[in-house]
Amino acid sequence: MKKGYLIALIVLAVLTLLSLALNGVVIYGLLKAQRIALDTLSDARAIVTSIDDATISYTVEVDQEIPVAATVPFYEEVSVPINTVLPVETTVVVPINLGVISYSLDVPINTIIPVDLEVTVPISKTVDVVTTVPLDLEVPIEIPLADTPLADYVEELDAALARLQARLERPFDRED
Numbered sequence: 377m378k379k380g381y382l383i384a385l386i387v388l389a390v391l392t393l394l395s396l397a398l399n400g401v402v403i404y405g406l407l408k409a410q411r412i413a414l415d416t417l418s419d420a421r422a423i424v425t426s427i428d429d430a431t432i433s434y435t436v437e438v439d440q441e442i443p444v445a446a447t448v449p450f451y452e453e454v455s456v457p458i459n460t461v462l463p464v465e466t467t468v469v470v471p472i473n474l475g476v477i478s479y480s481l482d483v484p485i486n487t488i489i490p491v492d493l494e495v496t497v498p499i500s501k502t503v504d505v506v507t508t509v510p511l512d513l514e515v516p517i518e519i520p521l522a523d524t525p526l527a528d529y530v531e532e533l534d535a536a537l538a539r540l541q542a543r544l545e546r547p548f549d550r551e552d
Contacts, residue, residue: 418541424533427521433516433517436515444509445502448505451498451500452498452499456499458492459491462486463488464487526537
């Protein structure tokens, strides 16, 4: 019986040592996984923090035709200077009544009349404008992420990642 007891004791000791070795391997794997998770969380927090300073950039391209229909009232007073010479060359018939006899006298007129004046001409008109304006432009848009509601979510995500990182760094601290 002593021999069976000794073999059982040796087998039990070997199994215990094997169990301890396997537990050591599992603990080592878990510690390695914990380190990888902590490194990943640090990288994620760095990315989330850098997102807060980011800017959303986009260029809106507009390529369309816009119809325009309008009635434009137009009123203007234009001064027109007139500076000219009018030549007058004619013959005027002057009737002369001498009491007994009537006589017609031809009087030749050959002269120049200078004209120097300024005339104001009012122009009042309603102009209908109907056209299509082609629009082809690029509008750059830049929106800082800090000016959007997304910034609050980024802060909440960073706080949640910080809490998770703290729990992984101190797994045995109770926060209940």
